[in-house]
Amino acid sequence: MENFLFEFRQVYAVARDLNLSITRYTMSHIQRVMRVCRQSWEHMALVGRPGSGRTQCIRLATFALNGQTLSVYPDASSHETFERSWRSAVTRAVQLATSTNHPINVLMRLDFCQDQVKPEWLDMLKQWLQQPIASEMVTDEMIVSTGERIIEHEKMLSTAMQASNIRLPGQRSCRFLISETIHSSAALKKILSARVSDFVHFFFLIGSRAIRHLRWCTVDCYLLLGSKEKSEMCLRVLAESELSLPQRLSIFKLLERLCTIFMDNDAEASIALGRTTPPESRVHFLLCKTFVKAYLQEKRSIGRRKNILKCALGTIAKIIDLSCGDEDSVGSELMLQLDNTKMNLLALKSEYSFKVSSLERMRKDLHAKERDLEKIRRKRDELQQKINAVVSKSRNEYNTASEKLRSYTAADYRKLASLKKPMIGVRFTIEAVRCLVDPMFRPQRNSLDTWTTSQELLRSLFLQSVLATFDVDSVDEIAIQRLKRYLESREFKSTKVEVESDLAASICYWITCVADLVAANSIVRKEYEELKQVIMEMQTLEEELATLNDSIVSKSSEVTRTDEEISRSEQEVAANRRTLDHIQRGAQILRVTAANQMKWQEELDALSRVSDYVLGDSIFMAAFSVLICDRSTRIRRIVLSLWKQELTRERIMFTETICTSEFFVTRLLKNADATGRWPVLFGNTGSLVDTLRVLHPASVSVDVHANSWQSKELIEQTERALRTGTTLILHSIRSSPPVEWYPIISMDIEREFGAVHFYDRSFSISPDARLFFVASTPRTTFSAQFIHMTSTFVIDEVLDNQRLLQEAVQLTDHQRTENMRLLNLLSEHRAGEILDCQEIVEQISAAAS
Known part of the structure; x- marks a missing residue:
């Protein structure tokens, strides 16, 4: 399963990463999911609190079985909307069942609406799942048109089943079908219904109060982790940081103390203002995972920067060696030698x-x-x-x-x-x-x-x-x-x-x-006399020919020797000209880079010193993003001050100037992308939109208050932005979006198509896409499910956009140096290659100017 987890991260470069650590606890739940997927007419209810890892276990188990996951976000406002929600997903599942022999897992998220869902609504779904009739979900024309695919996949399934001769309890016995079956609509309906029973499995995410309504399913309870299991999970995550075991243990204990300090001083959390508190194990897991991500990212970023600077400075030093020193004295001597x-x-x-x-x-x-x-x-x-x-x-x-x-x-x-x-x-x-x-x-x-x-x-x-x-x-x-x-x-x-x-x-x-x-x-x-005369003439002519041949051989040798002398002279001219060009180009490069060399050396020395602060800065970044990014400025200041004291006691160095709320907020908003949760910002709407526009100059902003969530214009604009990789800012939000928006908010990418399902349309999301929600009402006006699926930021002070812009310049590798283009040219090309090519020298001069 470790291998499957690694492969999942390689395959789904745009999708959300699995917040999962492979331990005995998670393996037991994944095995139960996989056993359900291998049986017919089998479904499961996963009982637990939001954030307990149920979705992650299902996604990894489905990936390991080469299956497909479909998500259902039920609309519990009425019986009709609830039925329409699961029928839409079942229809897509039936369509997939015509062309696959792998599990199709439908994930139905009921834990946020289980109190609104009535038992009779679930009974209707139960009746269909226990006796699925495919023709109720898709048309007869669609079944007939896919008949050839259905027959072909049934043959493949029969071959595999006969080859293994293993059937789990409750698994259907599959046989080869005759070719005439393709012309029988009734037979195809029956086969497709049987395939739905085999491959379509519903997984219900529920709380403990809804168990009584789903007793007809296999039930798997995700209990809260104990201290030992939590430590095992977090230490396995910290192992990715490449730190030593004593360091990992020390950091884990430190993160626990930082979390305790936050809980002790968070007045908002203590009075529980209607917020759903995640399990403690999830908080600790996210702290460790965010720390590892921030630490490795910063460490690798500094390593890349140091390598680029070393390569550039090394290239300049080599250019000085190859350009033969002083341009005037050596150059004049070479010019005279070149003329001769x-x-x-x-x-x-x-x-x-x-x-x-x-x-x-x-x-x-x-x-x-x-x-x-x-x-x-x-x-x-x-x-x-x-x-x-x-x-x-x-x-x-x-x-x-x-x-x-x-x-x-x-x-x-x-x-x-x-x-x-x-x-x-x-x-x-x-x-x-x-x-x-x-x-x-x-x-x-x-x-x-x-x-x-x-x-x-x-x-x-x-x-x-x-x-x-x-x-x-x-x-x-x-x-x-x-x-x-x-x-x-x-x-x-x-x-x-x-x-x-x-x-x-x-x-x-x-x-x-x-x-x-x-x-x-x-x-x-x-x-006879005439013959004698002819023979004498012939002998004379042969002697002349022999002499002429000798002369030609001698002359050819002279021509060859002269040609070799010309080649040697041309090589000498080329070498002198190349050396002269090297001197001139080297002098030109040294002139245009003289001002940068000292800066680069200073930056290289500074980066060596900064490496000592990476550990502390990463701990602060993880703690801020997980614990206090959705808290008020007052709470942040109190908690940050106590955190600094704790790190000082542990003798962990950190950068005082960047361990501020403004810097962390700026960095998190600047680096937000499709691999993390979309940010929801609470505060002054106008100033927040201006801040986002400063951080993302090419962004597009849309007033959702003026455009309904259901409007065609807003839907098309959102699809276009996510497809093309544009930053989209949806501001003036006063309520949670409808459930049709949840697939793109939670980035539910369907494996079969590599796309998300959004209002009866599917499209791929660009890795450069960014989506921001700026609310104009308090957080209590939004649903708990929407808050759970997003990353919440509370910005209750006016930020200085000019200062933010200056801080944003330091956030990415390609912006930390004034002239990255010049550095890249000097690090990507060898010194000899640069001196041999006038075009590269001109590019360096242009970049330096």
């Missing part, structure tokens, strides 16, 4: 442009030479193809013959040399090959004589090595002319020579191939 760097940068950029243009020209030359080289290569390939077409066959035959010739071994050559008188074809073959490899060779007239020398050549293996490395392209036509007589001889045929020696036959065939190849080369001699 700029001149160097201009020279580098000029050099860079020249080198880049040279590099571009070299690249263009490179592209042109590459195109020329490509043309020459195509011409070379064409010539090569033309030559190959003529000599390829002869070349292939020669290669084949040479390959075969290289396959013979030295033994083959010696075998050939061993022939004493070979046939003429063999001798011609050896002579022909000697003519090819040795230009100085001259055959003798008798071939047998030549064979003798040839034998020696074959044995020496010289011929084998020469033939293996023979270059056929070096053979010219003159050499072929020397072979003419051999080639034309009929004996010089490889087929004939093969009969006597394979080696000789192979040499003979090789010589023939050489002669054929030389003859073919002579045909394309012109093309």
